[in-house]
Amino acid sequence: MNYVTDALLLILDPRSWPGPDGIGTRLVQHALYVAAGVVTATVAAVPLGLFVGHTGRGRNLVVAATGVARSLPTFGLLLFAVLLFGLHLAPVIAVLVLLAIPPILAGTYAGVEAVGRSAVDGARGSGYSESQIVRRVELPLAMPLIVGGVRSATLQAIATATIAGYVAQGTLGRYLIEGLARHEYATAVVGALLVAGLALVADAALTIVQSLATPHGGSRTGRRTAPVSPRGPGWAAPLPEGQDPR
Known part of the structure; x- marks a missing residue:
């Protein structure tokens, strides 16, 4: 028997979509x-990744922790969480x-570390504070790798959410x-x-977002645009006393 054909007929049947056990409910x-898992993870991971990438502090610890977390068995982790928090x-x-x-x-701190030091030093020389460097220079340039990390996390979450059926949570x-x-x-x-x-739909959507987040203008030439001073385009850092401005 061709189970794929029967499955496609069930999906295309309008009667399969409504109701508490319908495709529409389970899909939502x-x-x-x-979405809940990825958004929460993004809120927690991006600030930490920006800090680690900008300062370099705790990088080895973060790399080791992410490696351990990636090796955790999904189903075993779910069973442990059920025993800990309940069904x-x-x-x-x-x-x-x-x-x-x-x-x-990993995508966040790798993206920040990949930012050219000339761009960071240029921003610092233009009068940017450290927080401004992170927000206005490093974060925008690291955004493609950050979105890439979110993309990878989303695909993993879609696969992992399937096991929610084992604890009678729909999906x-x-x-x-x-x-x-x-x-x-x-x-x-x-x-x-x-x-x-x-x-596939989520991957396609996030691929488009990642493409839009990529600074194409800078990548074509291989040059990074010099940062604009936070005090205006006409401002320049004061010269040391006694130095001729010419």
């Missing part, structure tokens, strides 16, 4: 769980946040679990196809 649940939504979100932080953190994972348990393999294929489709 899956997307909301992913509800909190363990799912906690696992998604924990697994989404490493790629975002597209329920189709996989229930389909395999009842030997309704077309239903399981429905879940697999929808998860893959959601991942």
